[in-house]
Amino acid sequence: MDRIRRLYDELYTKYGPQGWWPVSGRYHPDDYSYPKTKKQRFEICIGAILTQNTNWPNVEKALINLQKNKLFDAKKILDADEDLLKACIRSAGYYNQKAKKLGIFSQFFIAQNKKIPLRDQLLALWGIGPETADSILLYAYMQPEFVVDAYTKRILLKRKLINENATYDEIKKLFEKNLPKKFELYQEFHALIVEEGKH
């Protein structure tokens, strides 16, 4: 069952290294040492929340607004005027819900200090589901947690590697069982899947 490995090779050959997660609007193919600072880690986390069911260009606009208003910081998000925060993230859609999610996550982020969160801790937060939790762990904390999204399911379905009613955790485990447990590989693979999905 190394069709998973072959899928990775195929996509990598087709698209090359993707360099996810973008930090300050920049991708960093072949440099897996991100995030380099706590601020960058926080940026990845809020990007993961903002991108829920939304395309990335809309999220980038929101991130730029947050940056301009000096809100790239958990404490500042908590202290920020609610309307200003909502105005900043408006382009990412669902701004009422997402403003609340950013607040809840910011509180958690501060309480965690530098500790790597457990997956269950993230899932217990309002507004963090499995994909966002795994994205945060994989890209912000460099933990080998495979991220499954709508594209992943679609692509595996088309290749008949899963059936229609496969759950999030089943798909996640399919990847994790068939790949070396390396965060760099997981990061690239998920990014390649999204790239393929967009085509």
Place this chain on the structure above:
DNA sequence: TTCCAGGCAATAC
């Protein structure tokens, strides 16, 4: 104009 994008929680059945 309609459709959908790197989901999630609340509600309905």
Place this chain on the structure above:
DNA sequence: GTATTGCATGGA
């Protein structure tokens, strides 16, 4: 327990 619905913007 599974299925459906609300949340919202911007670009194709």
